Amino acid sequence: MLQSFIIILRxxxxxxxxxxxxxxxxxxxxxxxxxSAVYSGIGVALAISGALGYLLFKxxxxxxxxxxxxxxxxxxxxxxxxxxxxxxxxxxAIVLVASLVIHMWxxxxxxxxxxxxxxxxxxxxxxxxxxxxGIFLFTALMICREGMETALMLLQVRxxxxxWGALLxxxxxxxxxxxxxxxxxxxxxxxxxxxxxxxLLLFLVQVAIYTFHEFSETGLxxxxxxxxxxxxxxxxxxxxxxWFSVVMVAVCGLWLVAxxxxxRLRVQPTPRxxxxxxx
Numbered sequence: 001m002l003q004s005f006i007i008i009l010r011x012x013x014x015x016x017x018x019x020x021x022x023x024x025x026x027x028x029x030x031x032x033x034x035x036s037a038v039y040s041g042i043g044v045a046l047a048i049s050g051a052l053g054y055l056l057f058k059x060x061x062x063x064x065x066x067x068x069x070x071x072x073x074x075x076x077x078x079x080x081x082x083x084x085x086x087x088x089x090x091x092x093a094i095v096l097v098a099s100l101v102i103h104m105w106x107x108x109x110x111x112x113x114x115x116x117x118x119x120x121x122x123x124x125x126x127x128x129x130x131x132x133x134g135i136f137l138f139t140a141l142m143i144c145r146e147g148m149e150t151a152l153m154l155l156q157v158r159x160x161x162x163x164w165g166a167l168l169x170x171x172x173x174x175x176x177x178x179x180x181x182x183x184x185x186x187x188x189x190x191x192x193x194x195x196x197x198x199x200l201l202l203f204l205v206q207v208a209i210y211t212f213h214e215f216s217e218t219g220l221x222x223x224x225x226x227x228x229x230x231x232x233x234x235x236x237x238x239x240x241x242x243w244f245s246v247v248m249v250a251v252c253g254l255w256l257v258a259x260x261x262x263x264r265l266r267v268q269p270t271p272r273x274x275x276x277x278x279x
Contacts, residue, residue, distance in 0.1 A: 001165035002245050003157045003203055008169025009176070010196040011150040014104070016177045017189070018142050021112050022135070025119045034123065037132045041139025048140075049147020056089070056151055083217040090211030093152040094204050100149055101197045115142075153200070156207045191259060195252050202248045209234045 022038050025031075104111075122134030154162065180189075209231060216227040233240045 001159050001161035001168075002249070003159065004154060004162045004165030005169040005172070006196060006199050006203075007150060007153045007157070008166045009172045010193070010200065011146050011153075012170060012173030013176050013180075013192070015143055015146045016173065016180070018115070018146070019139070020180075021115050022119065022139060025116050026135075029120070029123075031123060031131070034132055034135045037135040038139045041136045042143055044136075045140045045143035045147060048144050049151060052148060053151035053154070056155055083214045084220075087211050087214035087218065089152070089155060090207050090214065093156050094208055094211065097149055097153055098201065098204050100145070101200050104193060105197050153203070156203075156210070158210075191256070194259070195256055198255055199248055199252050202244075202251060206234075206244050 019038065019042065023035065026034055026038070119135070119138060122138050123131040154166065157165075159165070213228060213231040213234070215221055216224045216231065218224070221227055234244075
C-alpha cells in the first residue's frame, strides 16, 4: 500500500509540474492559443498509458489469449512461464525507472529551463499547425513517460491493498497540486523529489531481489535451488521482506532530518559574520 501511494504521489505531482511548465511557457510567450494542444496531448498520453498498463497487467497475470492477440503465439508461450515473466518485467522496471529517477535527480533543477528551450524549438518560427503538432507531441511524450514509469512500478507492488494506496496517492497528488497553485513558495519541490527518489530507488532494490529470486526459480542460474531458498526470506512475503517498507520509511525519514539540519546550518550566520555586522 505504501509503495503504490508513493508511486502515484510522485509520478502524479511530477506530471502536474510538467504540465504547469508547459502552460507557463505558452502564457509567457504569447501562445495561449496552443493550450488545446496540451489538453489533447494529455488525453492521448493518458489513453496510451492506460492501454500499456492494461496490456502489461495481462502479460503479468499470464492471460495468454490477450498476449497472443497482440504479440503472437511465440511471445505468449515465452511469457507462459510465470517466474520468467515476472523476472523479465522486473528487469525492465529496474532499468527504466532507475535511469529516469537518477536523471530527474541530476537534472531536476534545470528541468524547467530545458523544457522551455525544447518548447521554443518545437513551437517558434512555425506555421499554426506545425506549432500545434509540436506542442501536442511534446506534451504526449512527456506524460507518456510518466505513465509508463508508473505502470511498470505498480506491477512490481506485491500488496493486496495496492488499489487503496493508489487512490490515496491520487488524492494526495491533487491536494499537493492545489497547495502548489495556492502556496507554491511553501513547498520544497527539490526535497520532495529527492526523498521520493530515494524511496523509489530503495523500492527497486526490493524489486531486484525479487527479480533475482524469480530468475533462480526458472532454473536459469547456477545453483538455482540454493539461490532460490536463500532469497526466499527477502521476497515481499518473506520474513525480512515484510520489514523492507519500514526500512524504506526510516531511511527517508532520517535523510529528511539530516537535510533539514544541514539547511538550518547553512542559513545561520557565523559568529565572525555577526561580530562584523555589529561593528
